[in-house]
Amino acid sequence: MTQRSVARRMPAVDRGTGEMVQLELLGTDSFQQEGAQDRPVLPVARYDWQPHPGRHVNVAKTLMRKVWHKDSGYRQNDRDIFGFYVAHSPERAEPLRMTFKEIAQTLGIRPDTVARSVGRLHAGGLLLEAEKVGRMKFYRINPRAAFDGSASEQARAVQDARYPVVPAPKAVPGSRKKEVS
Structure with a gap:
């Protein structure tokens, strides 16, 4: 009989703050949720990539x-x-x-x-x-x-919000000023 691993689904993103959750693939006992020893709490990782930290779009x-x-x-x-x-x-x-x-x-x-x-x-x-x-x-x-x-x-x-258009709309006829010759 083969042994199956039991994987728990954990959110990868904190929906409240938009922060990514650091995923622990090998498991660790160092991050435990208070009052629930069987559910690990993983640290949150900010989008602060060096050398240019900050918000992402x-x-x-x-x-x-x-x-x-x-x-x-x-x-x-x-x-x-x-x-x-x-x-x-x-x-x-x-x-x-x-x-x-x-x-x-x-x-x-x-x-x-x-x-x-x-x-x-x-x-x-x-x-x-x-x-x-x-x-x-x-x-x-x-x-x-x-x-x-x-x-x-x-x-x-x-x-x-309306839907963006590609290709770009053509200019409206008569919207440009006539050049003086």
């Missing part, structure tokens, strides 16, 4: 592959601006409160280039308008494309 890989494809309709500047939003946006569904001028200075490009790219990303649903202060609009990342927060927060955030 869930990104829709299939969508991103489409956006980064040469036939996506999105330009290199659009992809750079979207990457900037992913890297600099606050947690959850908060907007990035930076002006196009500030973004342009950080990236070393012109503010009107940022404005055009944000317009394309917004038309395609990758960026959503989050708030307006006077004439200034602030955008947030569509949580269907990328999200910085727990899975349950993301599930709530996508309820009112």
Whole structure:
């Protein structure tokens, strides 16, 4: 008769904090839950990878592959601006409160280039308008494309978010200013 090992299913992620649980494959007696000697408690490991610790973002890989494809309709500047939003946006569904001028200075490009790219990303649903202060609009990342927060927060955030579009929508006729000759 063969001996079967009994494996206990333990959660790999603490759903409350989003922290990964360190999995112990060989078993150990050093981590025990109070009052239950047969159920080990494993230490929580943060997403603090060295040398660049910090928060991590869930990104829709299939969508991103489409956006980064040469036939996506999105330009290199659009992809750079979207990457900037992913890297600099606050947690959850908060907007990035930076002006196009500030973004342009950080990236070393012109503010009107940022404005055009944000317009394309917004038309395609990758960026959503989050708030307006006077004439200034602030955008947030569509949580269907990328999200910085727990899975349950993301599930709530996508309820009112539209689906991003690839290829990028064409410019509306007549939206560009005519050049003076």
